[in-house]
Amino acid sequence: MSKLLHFCAEEVTRLFPPFLVHLEALKETMIEYSVKESIVQPVRQQLTVPNTADRFISMPACVPSRGVMGIKVICAVPSNKEKCLPTHLGCIQLYGLTGELLCQMDAEEITAKRTAICSALASKALANPDSKILAVIGAGVQAESHIQALSQLFNFSEIRVWNRTKSRAEKLVRELHDVGNFNLCVSDTVGSACSDADIVCTVTSSSEPVLFKDHVKPGQLSYRVTVLFKDHVKPGAHVNVVGASSPTTREVGDDLMLSDNLVIVADCLNAIKLESGDVIQSGAAPHHELGHVLHFPLSRDPDQITLFKNLGLACQDVVTAHLIYKQYLSESTRS
Numbered sequence: 606m607s608k609l610l611h612f613c614a615e616e617v618t619r620l621f622p623p624f625l626v627h628l629e630a631l632k633e634t635m636i637e638y639s640v641k642e643s644i645v646q647p648v649r650q651q652l653t654v655p656n657t658a659d660r661f662i663s664m665p666a667c668v669p670s671r672g673v674m675g676i677k678v679i680c681a682v683p684s685n686k687e688k689c690l691p692t693h694l695g696c697i698q699l700y701g702l703t704g705e706l707l708c709q710m711d712a713e714e715i716t717a718k719r720t721a722i723c724s725a726l727a728s729k730a731l732a733n734p735d736s737k738i739l740a741v742i743g744a745g746v747q748a749e750s751h752i753q754a755l756s757q758l759f760n761f762s763e764i765r766v767w768n769r770t771k772s773r774a775e776k777l778v779r780e781l782h783d784v785g786n787f788n789l790c791v792s793d794t795v796g797s798a799c800s801d802a803d804i805v806c807t808v809t810s811s812s813e814p815v816l817f818k819d820h821v822k823p824g825q826l827s828y829r830v831t832v833l834f835k836d837h838v839k840p841g842a843h844v845n846v847v848g849a850s851s852p853t854t855r856e857v858g859d860d861l862m863l864s865d866n867l868v869i870v871a872d873c874l875n876a877i878k879l880e881s882g883d884v885i886q887s888g889a890a891p892h893h894e895l896g897h898v899l900h901f902p903l904s905r906d907p908d909q910i911t912l913f914k915n916l917g918l919a920c921q922d923v924v925t926a927h928l929i930y931k932q933y934l935s936e937s938t939r940s
């Protein structure tokens with residue numbers, strides 16, 4: 606093997622594709638995955654570190670149309686927050702179809718941005734195009750990337766952030782005060798953040814189990830956290846559910862998951878049935894895949910609530926890493 610090309614976090618930032626290029630590439634990728642079925646991607650492996658909520662996740666995908674395959678390994682370590690370390694750390698290896706290792710790169714920014722872009726694509730396809738109020742539940746890395754991405758596609762007048770630790774929401778609002786021409790503010794409760802919101806994003810993680818008596822089914826041990834209930838969400842709203850990507854974690858109450866008025870869209874129908882605690886524990890039936898609704902627009906009743914379950918897919922990482930690698934190659938050829 607020749608010398609390994611490694612892009613550290615700073616180089617990934619420098620080589621990162623512009624927002625609209627990234628958006629278009631991920632839109633094509635999701636359609637390719639669901640409609641053309643030309644991407645090979647198993648449901649990822651998630652190893653839980655014993656007696657913790659920490660996960661070691663390996664995510665391979667092969668994208669023949671772009672001539673690449675690759676794997677992201679990502680460690681989700683919620684308790685890193687207390688140590689002031691990133692809670693999602695990882696690396697992507699990119700290979701050519703002949704098997705040569707093209708490069709490897711830091712996965713933090715890729716994970717943050719490609720996840721938010723997929724929520725933005727789902728929102729564009731499913732939400733009211735004239736959405737004015739965005740509610741963000743959580744104030745970590747994904748909260749920031751979701752505010753950045755969604756505010757580029759919608760003309761919001763107000764964005765509200767709720768977080769369990771209010772000071773973190775206040776910090777995020779201070780940091781993003783000049784992102785756009787909208788009122789960015791902190792809400793005291795999930796209910797007040799979501800009241801009249803056109804789009805809601807749940808972007809939380811939980812480290813300690815919290816047992817909610819009303820929500821525990823007979824025979825079920827526990828689930829970690831539920832932050833969003835049906836009463837929080839107005840008819841016609843769109844919800845992106847981004848946290849809770851393991852069978853024992855939740856963000857959404859059964860009342861919303863099982864509502865007759867709800868349409869559930871997943872990034873991957875195979876994965877949602879194995880990974881989403883909200884779907885598995887509520888018994889809700891997902892209806893569509895993101896790639897399908899991007900290709901064949903859904904006609905929906907204006908009072909229906911749409912919910913996009915965003916688990917995150919390896920093909921999104923491989924395609925983003927490929928855009929970064931191509932930018933590197935074009936700079937190398939020029940110099």
Ligand SMILES: NC(=O)C1=CN([C@@H]2O[C@H](COP(=O)(O)OP(=O)(O)OC[C@H]3O[C@@H](n4cnc5c(N)ncnc54)[C@H](O)[C@@H]3O)[C@@H](O)[C@H]2O)C=CC1
Pocket residue numbers: 681683686692693716717720743744745746747748768769770773808809810811812813830832847848849850915916917918
């Ligand atoms: N769908 C996808 O592709 C991806 C999903 N994620 C998931 O999104 C979620 C957020 O990720 P990051 O923003 O990177 O994490 P982060 O660690 O930066 O932020 C986590 C947020 O969750 C909040 N939180 C923690 N425990 C909570 C609880 N019990 N109740 C309410 N809020 C709580 C924290 O206050 C913080 O605001 C995580 O669950 C993560 O695993 C992350 C990356 C990709």
Ligand SMILES: O=C([O-])C1=[NH+]CCC1
Pocket residue numbers: 662679681693716850916917918
């Ligand atoms: O797709 C992804 O990278 C992740 N999904 C949940 C944790 C990390």
